[in-house]
Amino acid sequence: xxxxxxxxxxxxxxxxxxxxxxxxxxxxxxxxxxxxxxxxxxxxxxxxxxxxxxxxxxxxxxxxxxxxxxxxxxxxxxxxxxxxxxxxxxxxxxxxxxxxxxxxxxxxxxxxxxxxxxxxxxxxxxxxxxxxxxxxxxxxxxxxxxxxxxxxxxxxxxxxxxxxxxxxxxxxxxxxxxxxxxxxxxxxxxxxxxxxxxxxxxxxxxxxxxxxxxxxxxxxxxxxxxxxxxxxxxxxxxxxxxxxxxxxxxxxxxxxxxxxxxxxxxxxxxxxxxxxxxxxxxxxxxxxxxxxxxxxxxxxxxxxxxxxxxxxxxxxxxxxxxxxxxxxxxxxxxxxxxxxxxxxxxxxxxxxxxxxxxxxxxxxxxxxxxxxxxxxxxxxxxxxxxxxxxx
Numbered sequence: 001x002x003x004x005x006x007x008x009x010x011x012x013x014x015x016x017x018x019x020x021x022x023x024x025x026x027x028x029x030x031x032x033x034x035x036x037x038x039x040x041x042x043x044x045x046x047x048x049x050x051x052x053x054x055x056x057x058x059x060x061x062x063x064x065x066x067x068x069x070x071x072x073x074x075x076x077x078x079x080x081x082x083x084x085x086x087x088x089x090x091x092x093x094x095x096x097x098x099x100x101x102x103x104x105x106x107x108x109x110x111x112x113x114x115x116x117x118x119x120x121x122x123x124x125x126x127x128x129x130x131x132x133x134x135x136x137x138x139x140x141x142x143x144x145x146x147x148x149x150x151x152x153x154x155x156x157x158x159x160x161x162x163x164x165x166x167x168x169x170x171x172x173x174x175x176x177x178x179x180x181x182x183x184x185x186x187x188x189x190x191x192x193x194x195x196x197x198x199x200x201x202x203x204x205x206x207x208x209x210x211x212x213x214x215x216x217x218x219x220x221x222x223x224x225x226x227x228x229x230x231x232x233x234x235x236x237x238x239x240x241x242x243x244x245x246x247x248x249x250x251x252x253x254x255x256x257x258x259x260x261x262x263x264x265x266x267x268x269x270x271x272x273x274x275x276x277x278x279x280x281x282x283x284x285x286x287x288x289x290x291x292x293x294x295x296x297x298x299x300x301x302x303x304x305x306x307x308x309x310x311x312x313x314x315x316x317x318x319x320x321x322x323x324x325x326x327x328x329x330x331x332x333x334x335x336x337x338x339x340x341x342x343x344x345x346x347x348x349x350x351x352x353x354x355x356x357x358x359x360x361x362x363x364x365x366x367x368x369x370x371x372x373x374x375x376x377x378x379x380x381x382x383x384x385x386x387x388x389x390x391x
Contacts (some may be wrong), residue, residue, distance in 0.1 A: 048121065059125055092109035277289045
């Protein structure tokens, strides 16, 4: 998903549906929804039905494909072929705008949440048993227009079972396919939890809200956040983003309450706590802020992916030496992180140290979890070797 969370200019984190596990609390504080603080928006947001709807032509194509399949396994193979090899224009992963199923078909590229929604709708049309899965990745953020987006991830699981063949016979097949569009396959090594369709719909609205916030469209963002909370009130990301919106409007009391509620919903997640600490700084509640900062720092320092992120940020800002320190810290916590080895290669290359860069690229290749990733490192190693021979 991609689901996202975003650091604003003062370090505040917005969540673009990171698909995170939530916990039931006593009651939902709907009183935190303060419509009077925002202007009406002359925009009709997508309905849940529109998010998952397929064009009639696509449904006809899928029904035609399904007629040739005699089992759920065959249907799944046909679905995978439709997604990745259809007429030479397979769907591409791109971590940007959140689209409906129909929009994704038209664009042929979208983020993981949009692609997964499309895959689910196609699977439903083929009468396959499909289940959304939320991958519980550690904190990991990327840059977008100067903002830091904290990303989550979802994919789709297709499971075998009873299916009706083309001659009306009933077939049973046991299998489990995972449809995942993110090339960074390390994410799939983390635990996952099942998600229901209404939760995915809430994530869609949360992503759209965060995108609106990035564009400065706060009134539209609020409209999407209201829809997200209505669809899935137990999603911490929506309340976190609502708090960010209130902080921007200087409604600090409302922001505090929304952050606190988000932290109650997802006590193991750190972003709402980190945001709340920043808010307490603004409010002059220094002791409360420091307590939260110590808690967050202690947990983040044990997360190799946190240091990997800091390495990426340091390298992007031109500080290769600082990046090297973060990548080494990441490897000290997890020696199998190919991405950290690759980061070290990039950092040393930025310093003109080609021999070290070559060594770390070779190490990244050895640690690669899949052939595609290994091939990517091999290609970069080849380029680096050729460049070294020319100088």
